[in-house]
Amino acid sequence: MTRPFSERHIGPTSSEIATMTERLGVDSLDALIDSVIPASIRAKDPLALPSVSEPLSEDGAIRRLAELAARNELFKSYIGMGYYGTITPPVIARNILENPGWYTQYTPYQPEISQGRLEALLNFQTMITSLTGLPIANASLLDEGTAAAEAMSICRAVAKRSDGADPARFIVSEGCHPQTIAVVTTRAKALGIEVEVVDCERHQFSSDDVGLLLQYPTTWGSVEDYRGVIERAKAAGVLVVMAADLLALTLLTPPGELGADIAVGSAQRFGVPLGYGGPHAAFFACKDELKRLMPGRLVGVTRDAAGRPALRLSLQTREQHIRREKATSNICTAQVLLAIMSGMYAVYHGAEGLRTIALSVHNRARRFAAACRDAGLSLVGESLFDTVTIVVSGRQRDGIVARAEAARVNLRVDHPERLAVSFDETVTEDELATLAAIFGVPRFDLVHTPAPEIAGDLPSSLHRHSQFLGYSVFEQYHTETEFLRYIKRLEARDMSLANSMIPLGSCTMKLNATTEMIPVTWPAFSEIHPFAPRSQVRGYEVLFSELESSLAAITGFSAVSLQPNAGSQGEYAGLLAIRGYLESRGEGHRTICLIPRSAHGTNPASAVMVGFTVVPVECDEAGNIAIDDLRRKISDHRGKVGAIMITYPSTHGVFERGVQEVTELIHEEGGQVYMDGANLNALVGVCRPVDLGMDVCHINLHKTFCIPHGGGGPGMGPIAVRPHLAPFLPGDPLNATASPVGPVSAAPFGSASILPISWAYIAMMGAEGLTHATKVAILNANYIAHRLRSAFPVVFSGEGGFVAHECIIDLRPLKDLAGIEVDDVAKRLMDYGFHAPTVSWPVPGTMMIEPTESESLVELDRFCDAMLSIAEEVSQIAAGHLDRANNPLKNAPHTALDIASSEWNRPYPREQGAFPSARSRESKFWPAVGRVDAAYGDRNLICSCPPMEG
Secondary structure (H helix, E strand, O other): OOOOHHHHHOOOOHHHHHHHHHHHOOOOHHHHHHHHOOHHHOOOOOOOOOOOOOOOOHHHHHHHHHHHHHHEOOOEEOOOOOOOOOOOOHHHHHHHHOOHHHHOOOOOOOHHHEHHHHHHHHHHHHHHHHHHOOOEEOOOEOOHHHHHHHHHHHHHHHOOOOOOOOOOEEEEEOOOOHHHHHHHHHHHHHHOOEEEEEOOOOOOOOOOEEEEEEEEOOOOOEOOOOHHHHHHHHHOOOEEEEEEOOOHHHOEOOHHHHOOOEEEEEOOOOOOOOHHHOOOOEEEEEOHHHHHHOOOOOEEEEEEOOOOEEEEEOOHHHOHHHHHHHOOOOOOOOOHHHHHHHHHHHHHHHHHHHHHHHHHHHHHHHHHHHHHHHOOOEEOOOOEOOEEEEEOOHHHHHHHHHHHHHOOEEOEEEEOOEEEEEOOOOOOHHHHHHHHHHHOOOHHHHHHOOOOOOOOOOOHHHEOOOOOOOOHHHOOOOOHHHHHHHHHHHHOOEOOOOOOOOOEOOOOOOOOOHHHHHHHHOHHHHOOOOOOOHHHEHHHHHHHHHHHHHHHHHHOOOEEEOOOOOHHHHHHHHHHHHHHHHHHOOOOOOOEEEEEOOOOOOHHHHHHHOOOEEEEEOEOOOOOEOHHHHHHHHHHOOOOEEEEEEEOOOOOOOOOOOHHHHHHHHHHHOOEEEEEHHHHHHOOOOOOHHHHOOOEEEOOOOOOOOOOOOOOOOOOOOEEEOHHHHHHOOOOOOOOOOOOOOOOOOOOOOOHHHHHHHHHHHHHHHHHHHHHHHHHHHHHHHHHHHHHOOOOOEOOOOHHHOOOOOEEEEOOHHHHHHOOOHHHHHHHHHHOOOOOOEEOOOOOOEEEEOOOOOOOHHHHHHHHHHHHHHHHHHHHHHOOOOOOOOOOOOOOOOOHHHHHOOOOOOOOOHHHHHOOOHHHHHOOOOOOOOOEEHHHHHHOOOOOOOOOOO
């Protein structure tokens, strides 16, 4: 009989668990859990999953998902609105999207073992700056709608009036995509900004305007020359944001050349499947003077200790956990995996290939438009790129829509007197003929219209004359042989879960099983447009319903929204629900949000984004919320407290025994309790957030429920709420009445195509498997804490000296002892073949370690042995046996070039530097570069590839 999936997922065997509990001095795993988790907060009954009566086998899960996929109907979609069919080159699909060497990495905080991914992201940034004509771009954002909302926030931060008042109106062109307008409006309302949707040709700009958002081409396909509008906006001191189509920019004058300050948009049509809305990589580019306000990640060029070129994340002073409530954005990730795919799509095709695709798309659109005009149909706009909008109404419109449905074709139908058809690179001549028949257009005109060599229906004043992608990386990998080798070369420079455990505290880097990943690329899940009719996504609806019911059972809440497409978006959506609820009760004056020092790093920024004023609450020496300080803060702000944000177990890695007292105090005051679900991996099956007194929590599906981190994205952050908050969950972006708070993401279900991963994980684990996983995660963390405690004190622990699912070890004494910093230990771990734990957060000079339930006893011991070996090296430095300045820790990591160099000026053997353990001698992961010089990179900011010479 095949072993159950839970035994494949959970690392330690039953005999190993017995060994570990014995070493911890407890009788059993359950006895450990009884010692770690306060009895008062334990779940009263075993976990029961409404949609999972018995765990499915891996084969059973695949068959069940195939049944659900078969319920989806795969129509040919011409809906557009920023989402298009695309051809993912198979070499990218198999070797990046479906490759755990690419999808299981963490955010590249340790650049020496992330050089491959960082180079791929630098390619993406270069692609964006080149196509938009703006000098700097980030490593991607979540989607086009939220990117536009981030741009609005920057506009507001920059805008000033001559009388000293803050401008409060954001102007949005009526030509923008409706979902973008909806997401921007949600963000604006919380920030006290008025959104005015206008005909920008007629709008009179004033000092009240914080910024202007334009769509290029418009949502209905028109290609407008915005130079005059931009000049008038600039004359009034208004920043200009352009939401642009990347493929169109291969033919059109780029936003930077038109005078835009910021360009945003989606890179989805560059090789990333539709996925019923995501995940996709949005882009954000801006003028140089705005770079320090730019949200998200920024990859920059620097050098390593030997002076060799290296890459790293730049301008990290913007990090949320550093700036907290002063952060300009709560975005702490990027859509890394998808940005890499889009950047590789450009590498694969090159400038000429992209232009050829654009001309092909444009040619089909203009031929169809010409045929429609010849047939007497009226079109919207005089020029177009890929979208043809036809003016029809009444029975004529009804007939076209009926014929489209019969032909299994989706048109854009969200206007009573318009139908739109958006073309993409997947459209064939036969499909063009089908469209002609649907609209009653003679096919003869379509067949005999010659293909142009230039963009025939674009204004000549907007033809692109500047070159783009003039960089060697976009010119030298156009055969599959060379391209595949390039992908593999970059992959080899990156450490992932395919190499070893990634023991990051608060980030839950656990097994992403292959079975869970397989359905993601099935066409019935991956090729559906996010605004396809609901009648075509019955399989998705069942999957959503079952996932929601499972998450509700796990958390104890009554309603779940799957829309937030990142943990940061979940925080934002949860707080919006609280604000909406308070305002509905006439308590909009409750604007204070209490945030303990032990809360997750993005919490303060999220609170500010929804209009709260953040008041910090101190922690005691044990890392718990200081109840006396909490009472004091409540008293200081009596009648104004709207919420508290709690991370549970806390970011300090303990189950706070006073958590219910905290939630009761807030409820007595009239506030709501938000729980950050970053550490839900320690609760599933043993505690329910609702029983702790929480009102809402977000759930990081990319942590607890196995969606891969993908090198720093994608993710999903659904929220679960009590009944009174359910009416304030995010709404459909195309339905303004769906929710009083509006949408938080551009697609109704966020990054829908990765939800089958979490569904499969829950279905295969079952209730008992999920509960056992939680217990083993706590066991593994306590085992590591126990083994390391003699060399590295554990900073915080609960009663009995136990921790939750993660532990914080103190490295601060090493500085006085041997001059060793926490970063020295982090870099030395690379020589042993490990990614470092979370460094200097939440406590400077410490490491936060979370092994997860997926790691076996062998791997846990290998990590502990490495740490203890490093501790012995520190002792050798302290004793004077190793030089205080020139030693294996200060020089770490050791590269192959270091070891192979003819010069070796270090007072220890090469073998000790590069091969400090038996495992490193058997299977060596070589860091691609030596220790990166972060300060040099910030002083000499370069965030794109060097141009080709000659």
